[in-house]
Every structure is written in structure tokens, then in C-alpha cells.
Amino acid sequence: MADAMAPHAAPHGEAGETRRDFLKLTTGAFAAVGVGAIAWPFISSMNPARDVLALASTEVDLSPIAVGQAVTVMWRGKPVFVRRRAEEEIKAAREVPLSQLRDPQTDQSRVIRDPWLVVVGVCTHLGCVPLGQKPTDARGDYGGWFCPCHGSHYDTSGRIRLGPAPANLAVPEYNFTSDTQIRIG
Amino acid sequence: MAIGLHQSDFKNPVVRWIDSRLPVFTMMQKEYGTFPTPRNFNYFWNFGALAMVNLLIMIATGVFLSMHYTAHTAYAFDSVERIMRDVNFGWLLRYVHMNGASMFFIVVYIHIWRGLWYGSYKAPREILWILGVVIFLLMMATAFMGYVLPWGQMSFWGATVITNLFSAIPVVGNDIVVWLWGGFSVDNPTLNRFFSLHYLLPFVIVGVVFLHVAALHITGSNNPLGIDPKGPQDTLPFHPYYTIKDSVGLIVYFIFFAFLVFFAPNYLGHPDNYIPANPLVTPAHIVPEWYFLPFYAILRAVPDKLGGVALMFGSIAILFILPWLDTSPVRSMRFRPVAKWFLVLWGINFCILTWVGAKPAEGHYVTIARWATTYYFLYFLVILPLLGRLERPLKLPESIALPVLRGGGPIPAGAAAKPMEKA
Ligand code: HEM
Numbered sequence A: 001m002a003d004a005m006a007p008h009a010a011p012h013g014e015a016g017e018t019r020r021d022f023l024k025l026t027t028g029a030f031a032a033v034g035v036g037a038i039a040w041p042f043i044s045s046m047n048p049a050r051d052v053l054a055l056a057s058t059e060v061d062l063s064p065i066a067v068g069q070a071v072t073v074m075w076r077g078k079p080v081f082v083r084r085r086a087e088e089e090i091k092a093a094r095e096v097p098l099s100q101l102r103d104p105q106t107d108q109s110r111v112i113r114d115p116w117l118v119v120v121g122v123c124t125h126l127g128c129v130p131l132g133q134k135p136t137d138a139r140g141d142y143g144g145w146f147c148p149c150h151g152s153h154y155d156t157s158g159r160i161r162l163g164p165a166p167a168n169l170a171v172p173e174y175n176f177t178s179d180t181q182i183r184i185g
Numbered sequence B: 001m002a003i004g005l006h007q008s009d010f011k012n013p014v015v016r017w018i019d020s021r022l023p024v025f026t027m028m029q030k031e032y033g034t035f036p037t038p039r040n041f042n043y044f045w046n047f048g049a050l051a052m053v054n055l056l057i058m059i060a061t062g063v064f065l066s067m068h069y070t071a072h073t074a075y076a077f078d079s080v081e082r083i084m085r086d087v088n089f090g091w092l093l094r095y096v097h098m099n100g101a102s103m104f105f106i107v108v109y110i111h112i113w114r115g116l117w118y119g120s121y122k123a124p125r126e127i128l129w130i131l132g133v134v135i136f137l138l139m140m141a142t143a144f145m146g147y148v149l150p151w152g153q154m155s156f157w158g159a160t161v162i163t164n165l166f167s168a169i170p171v172v173g174n175d176i177v178v179w180l181w182g183g184f185s186v187d188n189p190t191l192n193r194f195f196s197l198h199y200l201l202p203f204v205i206v207g208v209v210f211l212h213v214a215a216l217h218i219t220g221s222n223n224p225l226g227i228d229p230k231g232p233q234d235t236l237p238f239h240p241y242y243t244i245k246d247s248v249g250l251i252v253y254f255i256f257f258a259f260l261v262f263f264a265p266n267y268l269g270h271p272d273n274y275i276p277a278n279p280l281v282t283p284a285h286i287v288p289e290w291y292f293l294p295f296y297a298i299l300r301a302v303p304d305k306l307g308g309v310a311l312m313f314g315s316i317a318i319l320f321i322l323p324w325l326d327t328s329p330v331r332s333m334r335f336r337p338v339a340k341w342f343l344v345l346w347g348i349n350f351c352i353l354t355w356v357g358a359k360p361a362e363g364h365y366v367t368i369a370r371w372a373t374t375y376y377f378l379y380f381l382v383i384l385p386l387l388g389r390l391e392r393p394l395k396l397p398e399s400i401a402l403p404v405l406r407g408g409g410p411i412p413a414g415a416a417a418k419p420m421e422k423a
């Protein structure tokens, strides 16, 4: 009995390779694909659901915002900073040579229409909300925003200048639906 | 004996009937009754049993808290306040669970320290040690997700910062974070899954603890001398000798635990977590729970995002390979005159990391955190491998029984029956 079960000396192929090895490998490969196919729905179910994706746009009325002021609105559960920048702030942002930036981007590429700067108010380090929206807030060494969690400084274009954050504050997708209204998302 | 039945030694007919079909009584008797245990344990050897009791306490209080808790961003905070004010003994369940988590970490940190000091991670206990580190990681994940559930300010911002750690992973980092959140920020889907996992993981821990103890019962326990028992004269039956010693420790543990629960229930917590979560305002100074502080300090010591995250995870991952980094064959630090002091320094250094982790990441604190992080890794990566070669250990005692019994105390019957000389 035991003899009958033992693989016969390999008559075909290289030494030690038998049909049984082939069958084992094929079975193993099918099992692996099967486990993957079963695991996928579970993993995928943890990604954003359709209703979460559907809540993806927010309208902002710009008319009440005075020069130098900023408002914070919620978009996809995150704060978005909308800042009406003063002339000096825009000038300061445009005078910086790109070589001084950790994440080089021109100020122009980060705005759609002056004087409005719209950025996601989430520090690119570990996700805290930087200070600088209120006139009384600390704005950091570069006059934009300052993240108190681990000390990241952003300039008046929302670009990272100092501290552990690797990237500039993200510019969300948005467009002007009228002269005084934007839609984010 | 009927074929297929276990030969049971129990007299009680009911016990015997069950035991011959499912020998759980025999197993308990073997593993916790007569189990031969080194006779020279000190109180450091209480902490495994304490951890076990603590785990059961967490599961018991957790199951009952879940009966009143609501895992929804709109209700979570209020449901916890309701537990505190309206549910009968709700305050007790919650304070025991809250402080139980701190007690668990105190106990496990001491348990790990015991392993470091007496070389319990060395051959043949490598897998036992690795399973311990797995338990430690699972505990950290469980505690982190549990802290999110009351949905206070620290819950929310702790969750935000910790989940964002994964965004440091190149290329797929941001997708992973969105996947963890189930959305574009920490929100209701996140809270729901954290509750589900917080309920699940402790039972996974129970499973790994079972393996941990199974491995322990193959290799047997280490002991303060770090030498192997050479015969029955070196061991005692677990019961009653260590059941009673563990009970003494358990009483002290309960006194300490009760003091926290009844007199300082919020001492180890953070007042900001009694403010409901607000996704638009980050508290000025966010700190994790105290037991994460050393690792948080390492994270912040590095000025680079990916580097910080890598070192933080590395500081725990390094424990997995510790059995191979420490090249000295001598287990107990009692016989390692040089390594001993480096380990003492490592312990102090760990406390410094805890302290600096709670301070703002600026000025001298950053410098201190960097030095402390350096020493943390230096100990494992350079000092231990080198000392294994360079250090001359003290002479090991010939047996466990010799130094214990030389004092002339009474010899237990089992030990006296064997010739001592053989040791
Ligand atoms: C839920 C957490 C844990 C429980 C319930 C637990 C339970 C136990 C118990 C009951 C023992 C035997 C009694 C003793 O020697 O103290 C033990 C031994 C041991 N544990 Fe744990 N443990 C836990 C976590 C850990 C962790 C985090 C580590 C290390 C990273 C660890 C490493 C060890 C080692 C190396 C031993 C053998 C020690 C020796 O015999 O000297 N354990 N554990």
C-alpha cells in the first residue's frame, strides 16, 4: 500500500520532477488565486462607499470675505481654507525663488483667480489642522500657516517652508461658478 | 481501558467520565498543577500571570461597555457620558476598562523588562519571545483603536495622526490611508471599523497568548539565574508554590489598580478627551496615551516624515531579532558585569523617551529625543552584538538548587528524595 502511494522514479522530465509535482503546483496556484479572489471583496468593502463618494462637493460664497480674511469650510470631512490674500501676501509668495522650496511650485500654479487662495487645511505631515485662519492665530515664520502638532511652517501660498511636512498644502479641485462663488470638488 | 478513552487518574466519577473523553482535567493538572517550575523565581515572574488576569478584566468590562456604547460619530461621545452618569455602575465599568489599559501596559512593560534582564529571549525561547512581541503589537493596536471610541478631541486627532503615519509609505501610502479611513478623513466609517476591530483583537490576543503559554510549557520557564534546571531538585510543582506566589502579586496589583480606579481615575488620561471631537480644530498640544510616548518621541526625533515613521516601527520590530543580536550565551544579567550597566542605561533611556514624548517637539527636547533614540538603537545593534564577544561573564552557579539550599532551609520532600550531589 505504502509502495503504491510513493511516487515512482521519475520516468519523464528532469530527475525528481514528476507529474505529482506538476499537480501540486497547479493546485497550489489555483488555491492562491481563489484565496485572493475571496479576499478582495472584504478588502474592497473597506474603501469609501458610494454615498461617501457622492458627498464630494461643497459651494462657497466668497462675497462676505474681506481682504486679508479667511474662511474655513468643510469638504469631504476635511477643512478647506479659502483666503482672500492682500497684495503684499501675493507678492511675497511670487518673489520666492523655486530653488528655496522643498516642494517647488509657483504661486501662479496654485491659484485660479487672484486674490483667492484655496487649499485643503490639512497638514501634509500627519494631518493636523494648521493655525492661521483667525487674525489672532500664529502664522509661522512665513506668514501663512503654522502647524502646532510638530511645527510645520507654510507660506502665503500654503507651501511648506520649514518643519517635518514633506509637501505643500494641497489645492483641491474647484472652479468659479460665478464671480463670488466657488464649487469645491 | 476501553479503546479510544483517555486513562484518567481522577477519582470523582463525573470528572473522571468527562476526563476520559476529553482530558482537560489531566491537561490542567499537568500544565498548572504538577508543572515543574524553577524553584528560585522572584516577583518579576508574577507579571505573566498578571497580564493574563488583566486581559480577562479588559474583555469582561469591554463586553459590558459594548452593551451601552453607540459606534456613531453623532452619538458616541454622548453614549459614553450616559455610561458615566446613567448606566448602573457604568462609571465603574468604564474607569476599570480605561485604567485597565494602563495597568496592562505597566504589567507588560515590566514583563518585557524581566525578559530583557534575565535573557528570557535567548535560546531556546526565541519563538516564545517573538509571540510576546506579537502580543505587544496587538495590544498597541487594540489600545489605540479603543481610545478612538469615546470620540473626544484626543480620540479624533490621535486617530488622524496615527493613521496618517501610513501616508509616509511611498507610492501607495495615500491609498492605504483612504482605505483605512473608508473615506477622505477620519469619520463615521472609521469609527465603525475601529469598534469592530477593537472588539475582535483581544480575542486574537487570547489566541496568541495560548500559543505563548504553549511554547513556554515546552521550553519551561527561565529563572533569575538564567541556567537550566538540572533535575527535580531544581524545580517545584507549579501548584501550590507558584499559584500562591502569583496570588500575592495579584493582591498588590489589585490594590494599585483600585487606587487608580477609585482615587485618580483620570490621572493617566488627557482632559481634552472630554471635549467632543471637532474635525476643524486641532488641540494645541496633542499627545498620545502615556504608553505610546517612547515611540512617539522616536517618531518626532527624526526631521523626515518617512524616516520618523520607519524608525518608530523599527524600534519595535528590532525586538523580533533581539535573540540573534545578543550573541552572549549567558542569559541572566547577574552574570554579565558590563552588559548589565548598558541595560540599566537602556531602561533609564526608555523612561527619558517617555518623558520627552510628552513635551513639545522643539528646542532642547528635540536634541534629547535624538540622543535617546540613538542610544535605544545603539544598545541593540552595536553594544549587545559586541559585548557577546568582548565581555567576560562571571562564573555561573552549578545548579539552581545549590545557592538556594546552601542556607540550610528545610528541603521539600520531593527534592530530598533525590541525591543532591548529582546537580
Ligand atoms: C497579553 C500579554 C501577555 C500575557 C498574558 C503573557 C503571559 C505570560 C505568562 C502567563 C507567562 C508565564 C509566567 C511568567 O514567566 O511570567 C509568560 C512568559 C513569558 N513571556 Fe509573556 N505574556 C504577555 C506578553 C508578553 C510580551 C509582550 C513579551 C515580550 C515582548 C512576553 C515575553 C515572555 C517571555 C520571554 C516569557 C518566558 C519568560 C520566562 O520564562 O522567563 N510576554 N507570559
Ligand code: FES
Binding pocket: A123, A124, A125, A126, A127, A128, A147, A148, A149, A150, A151, A152, A163, A164, A165
Ligand atoms: S501634523 Fe502638522 S507638523 Fe505634524
